[in-house]
Amino acid sequence: MTRIVTVPLGDRSYPIYIGAGVLRSGRLAEHIAGSQVAIVTNTVVAPLWLKTLNTVLADSNAKVDVFELPDGEAEKNLSNYEAILDFLIAHKHNRSTTVIALGGGVVGDMAGFAAATYQRGVRFVQIPTTLLAQVDSSVGGKTAVNHPQGKNLIGAFYQPEAVFADTELLATLPAREWRAGIAEVIKYGIIQDCNFFNWLIEHNQALLEMSSDAIIHAVGRSCEIKAEVVAQDEREGGIRAILNYGHTFAHAIEALTGYNTYLHGEAVAIGMVMAADLSWRQGLLTLNDSARIKQAIGTFGLPVVPPALESEAMLNAMGMDKKVLDGRLRLILARSIGDAFVTDAVDQQLLQATLSAGKRLCDD
Amino acid sequence: MTRIVTVPLGDRSYPIYIGAGVLRSGRLAEHIAGSQVAIVTNTVVAPLWLKTLNTVLADSNAKVDVFELPDGEAEKNLSNYEAILDFLIAHKHNRSTTVIALGGGVVGDMAGFAAATYQRGVRFVQIPTTLLAQVDSSVGGKTAVNHPQGKNLIGAFYQPEAVFADTELLATLPAREWRAGIAEVIKYGIIQDCNFFNWLIEHNQALLEMSSDAIIHAVGRSCEIKAEVVAQDEREGGIRAILNYGHTFAHAIEALTGYNTYLHGEAVAIGMVMAADLSWRQGLLTLNDSARIKQAIGTFGLPVVPPALESEAMLNAMGMDKKVLDGRLRLILARSIGDAFVTDAVDQQLLQATLSAGKRLCDD
Numbered sequence: 220m221t222r223i224v225t226v227p228l229g230d231r232s233y234p235i236y237i238g239a240g241v242l243r244s245g246r247l248a249e250h251i252a253g254s255q256v257a258i259v260t261n262t263v264v265a266p267l268w269l270k271t272l273n274t275v276l277a278d279s280n281a282k283v284d285v286f287e288l289p290d291g292e293a294e295k296n297l298s299n300y301e302a303i304l305d306f307l308i309a310h311k312h313n314r315s316t317t318v319i320a321l322g323g324g325v326v327g328d329m330a331g332f333a334a335a336t337y338q339r340g341v342r343f344v345q346i347p348t349t350l351l352a353q354v355d356s357s358v359g360g361k362t363a364v365n366h367p368q369g370k371n372l373i374g375a376f377y378q379p380e381a382v383f384a385d386t387e388l389l390a391t392l393p394a395r396e397w398r399a400g401i402a403e404v405i406k407y408g409i410i411q412d413c414n415f416f417n418w419l420i421e422h423n424q425a426l427l428e429m430s431s432d433a434i435i436h437a438v439g440r441s442c443e444i445k446a447e448v449v450a451q452d453e454r455e456g457g458i459r460a461i462l463n464y465g466h467t468f469a470h471a472i473e474a475l476t477g478y479n480t481y482l483h484g485e486a487v488a489i490g491m492v493m494a495a496d497l498s499w500r501q502g503l504l505t506l507n508d509s510a511r512i513k514q515a516i517g518t519f520g521l522p523v524v525p526p527a528l529e530s531e532a533m534l535n536a537m538g539m540d541k542k543v544l545d546g547r548l549r550l551i552l553a554r555s556i557g558d559a560f561v562t563d564a565v566d567q568q569l570l571q572a573t574l575s576a577g578k579r580l581c582d583d
Numbered sequence: 584m585t586r587i588v589t590v591p592l593g594d595r596s597y598p599i600y601i602g603a604g605v606l607r608s609g610r611l612a613e614h615i616a617g618s619q620v621a622i623v624t625n626t627v628v629a630p631l632w633l634k635t636l637n638t639v640l641a642d643s644n645a646k647v648d649v650f651e652l653p654d655g656e657a658e659k660n661l662s663n664y665e666a667i668l669d670f671l672i673a674h675k676h677n678r679s680t681t682v683i684a685l686g687g688g689v690v691g692d693m694a695g696f697a698a699a700t701y702q703r704g705v706r707f708v709q710i711p712t713t714l715l716a717q718v719d720s721s722v723g724g725k726t727a728v729n730h731p732q733g734k735n736l737i738g739a740f741y742q743p744e745a746v747f748a749d750t751e752l753l754a755t756l757p758a759r760e761w762r763a764g765i766a767e768v769i770k771y772g773i774i775q776d777c778n779f780f781n782w783l784i785e786h787n788q789a790l791l792e793m794s795s796d797a798i799i800h801a802v803g804r805s806c807e808i809k810a811e812v813v814a815q816d817e818r819e820g821g822i823r824a825i826l827n828y829g830h831t832f833a834h835a836i837e838a839l840t841g842y843n844t845y846l847h848g849e850a851v852a853i854g855m856v857m858a859a860d861l862s863w864r865q866g867l868l869t870l871n872d873s874a875r876i877k878q879a880i881g882t883f884g885l886p887v888v889p890p891a892l893e894s895e896a897m898l899n900a901m902g903m904d905k906k907v908l909d910g911r912l913r914l915i916l917a918r919s920i921g922d923a924f925v926t927d928a929v930d931q932q933l934l935q936a937t938l939s940a941g942k943r944l945c946d947d
Binding site: 297301304305308309332335336337338339340361362363366368369371372373374375376454455 | 661665668669672673696699700701702703704725726727730732733735736737738739740818819
C-alpha cells in the first residue's frame, strides 16, 4: 500500500510517497530529469541501502556519483557543505543534475542546502532513512547547516521534487533512534490533532514493535499535518512556527550539552514536556493534559526530565534561537492537546519557574 | 525626478527607485522592518558613501552594524561569505534584521547570498554604487559567490525588498568602471530593444560625459527590460538566459585571464562582439548588424578584440559555465539587433571559427 501525501505549494508542490517498498516502486525515475545524479549519504547508511538505491537508479541511465559524509550532527557544518559543492563541481554536475539525499536529517539538511545553492538551485529528492527524517526534516523544504553559535543558523527554504518515505528502510534503525523519531510524531498530535495523539497512545505497543501498518499511519498522518501547516506558511512568517513546539527548549538543551548527549528527538521530548509545563503555568493547559503529554512521551521510552542546567545558561541559549523576533522571545505553547499556537506573551517569571523547576517538576 | 520600475513577481515584487538623490528621499525607511540593520560594503565605497547612508538610517532608530569587505572580484568567495555570516551572528542579528548592500556587484552578490541563507533568509535591500550593479546585478535576485572552478557556481535566487539606484552615487565611479557598466546597458538594446540601442549610439557623448538625464534614462530603460525578462522567468528556466548574451564567452575570458585583466563589463563587451560574430556566421545576423554592434561597443571605449587564448581552453572554460545543460552548450545568439534568443543548436565548427578568428575578425 502506497500512501501519497501532496505538499500543496503551487508550482513547488510535490508528493511524499509513504509505504513499504516505495523506493523500489519505479516512481523515483519520474523525478529525475537530467542525465546526472549525485547521491549524498553517510558512512552508516551507505552499507545498508546504497546498493538498493543504485539498483533502482540503474534503469534511469543516469551517471551516478556518490558522496559519503561521516555520520553525526557534528558533521552538519559549513566545511562539509563546501565538500559537497566541491564534489559536484569536480564531477562536472550541471544545472539539470538531481541531488538525492539518502539518510537521516543531517544528510537531508546538508544535501538540500547544497542542492539549493549549487548553481543557484538544482533538482532535489529526499529518501529519508530515519523516522525523524520521514516525518519531519525531509518534508517542508527547510535546509540548513549548523554554526558553532547555534543550530540551523545558515540555510534556505528549498522544496524537494519528491520525498520517498520507504518504511522498509526503517528496519535497520537502532531502537534509540526509532524512539527519538516518535517524539516528533507525538508532536503532531499535540499541536494539531488530539485524535492522533490518542491513537498514538493506543498503539504504543504496535509502534514500539514497529508494526508496518502502525508505522505507515504514523508517518502518513504526521506528513499530512506537516504538509497542511507548511502550505499555509511556507517561509515561517507565522503559523508554521507551531511545528517548533518544544524545539526552543530542545535546541538550548542540545547546545548546552555539546550536541553529543541527546539525539534531537530526545531533546525535543524533554522540550515538549517543558513547553507543556509552561503552558500549564501560564493558565492555558490543564494540569491533567500537561501530565498526559509527559506520560505519553514517557511510555515511548523517551526522556522527560531536563538535565541539570543553569536557568541563565538556558535563557541565553534560547535567546540565540531563530525564533527570537526583534529581541522578544517567542514560544509555542498549547491551549489544549491538539491546539498549539505561537506567542510572544511569555511570562518571564513563569518561564524561569519552568526552567528551574527542572527535576522537581518532572519527578512529581 | 524619481523613476520607479517595479519588478513584478507576485508576493516577491519590489520597486527599483532610480534618480539623483533617491537614497536621501526618505523611502529607505519604508523598507526596513525590524530594529536591526547590517550594512555590507567594501573598503573603497565606505569612505565615499557610508556616511550618507548612516545619516539616512539615523532616522530609523535601528541599530546599525557595518561590515567592510576588501575590494575586488577575488573577494567574492565562500570565505568572505562565511565572514559575513559570522559577523551577523556575533552582532546577534535576528530573523527580522535588514541586510543592506552598499557597493557594486561583488558586494551585492555576497551580501545577497548571505541574506538569502542567514537563518534561511532575511530582509535585503540593494544600494548599488556602480553602473554595472545598477543596471544588472542588483536587479533580478541572483546572488552568488565564486568557486575556484568557476564564477557564481554557488548562490541562490533571492529577491531584495527594494533597490535604490541613486545616480548621484555614480559620480565617484572611475571612468573605466563607468564604461564597463555601459557594456551591460548596450546589451539590453541588443537583446530586446533596437530603438534603445540606437538611442545609446545617439547619446554616446552625453553618456560618456555622465549627463544626469542620459544616465537616468539609460539606467531606467535597462532596469525595465531586465524586470520584464525576470518577471517571465524568475529562475532562468528559459527566456531569462537571454540576459546572459555575451556572457558565456565573457566568463571564459575572465576565468582564463585569472579574473584580474578585464573588468566584468569589459569581458562582456568582447563576449557580445563574439556572440554577434557567431550569430552572423550561423546566418542569423547580417554582417552589417554584427559590425554595428562591434562599432557601438567600441565608441564607448570598450574592448572589442578578444585576448590571445587557445580555442580549446576557451571551449573547456565555456563547458563549465552554468548555462551548459546536460552537456550541450547553450548560447544566446541574435536574430537581429533587439531580438536575442537561447539556442542549443550551436554549430561547433562555426563556434570554432569565431574562437580562432579572434584577432583577425576584430581587425577587419
